[in-house]
Amino acid sequence: MPRFSLIVPTLGRTEEAEKLFASLVEQKRSDLELIVVDQNDDDRLLPVLKDLPQNFSVIHLKQKEKNVSLARNRGMDAANGEILAFPDDDCWYPSGLLDRVDTWFRENPDYSVLATGAFDDEGVPSGNRWLQARCDISPVNALRTTFCSSLFVSAPERSREVRFDPALNRGEETDFILRLQATGLRGRFDRAFHIHHPRRDMLSGTVSRDRAVSYGAGMGRLVRRHSLILLWLGLLGYDVARALLVSAKGRFADARFCFAHAEGLFRGFIVPEANYD
DSSP, X not given: OXXXXXXXXXXXXXXXXXXXXXXXXXXXXXXXXXXXXXXXXXXXXXXXHHTSOTTSEEEEEEOSSOOHHHHHHHHHHHOOOXXXXXXXXTOBXXXXXXXXXXXXXXXXXXXXXEEEEEEOTTSXXXXXOOSSSEEEOOTTTGGGTXXXXXXXXXXXXXXXXXXXXXXXXXXXXXXXXXHHHHTTOOEEEEEEEXXXXXXXXXXXXXSOHHHHHHHHHHHHHHHHHXXXXXXXXXXXXXXXXXXXXXXXXXXXXXXXXHHHHHHXXXXXHHSTTSOOO
């Protein structure tokens, strides 16, 4: 049985996926399997997958419907490993990460979820920006500690029962972890471990206003689903305060994105059934 099953939904990316796959090969472990859930209409990934070492275990699944949660669920159904991970097709792992994660789970059998830090290629945080470097995952901090590419879960059977919700287009990984924990599993965030992922936040200049609204709306839906009203109010206050702060520095374009995120956060909570894509 493999120790790790790495489930990668992919759509529209080739060079980024190639970089991820190379980083997995560099883990130099013979007990992992790569499960690629390919949502592309073409065969762009075939040359990349054929270039992987012959002794590298790969399961290549084609999926017509473009839905990342369905893809992750399908990957979980095909997984044989003891630990599941869900790297995005544009992230990559540093050398030795899986060895360290393996050791951590063996030394911490009371935990079933490990979430790591996330940094871009310049060392700037690109996910899981919680104020503590390590802590237990809880409803209060889950939105800032459960970035999907950073997750490792040592409960594959329970994960297949809980599953990702295909109806959520943002925050689906946080919802998945909160529902896993509701079954009695424990999770831990520890920035001593990290993955790499490009930075795509409101102030990075890499998202549109519509996407900022969509991100906020997904967050609003999520906190409503889990009855986290006080957290919702705190998130709204944070967005507004951040917008005012960057406005005071003359960064009005950045403020516009912060207000857009706050708008989505408000609308997603009040009218969760609306379409914000």
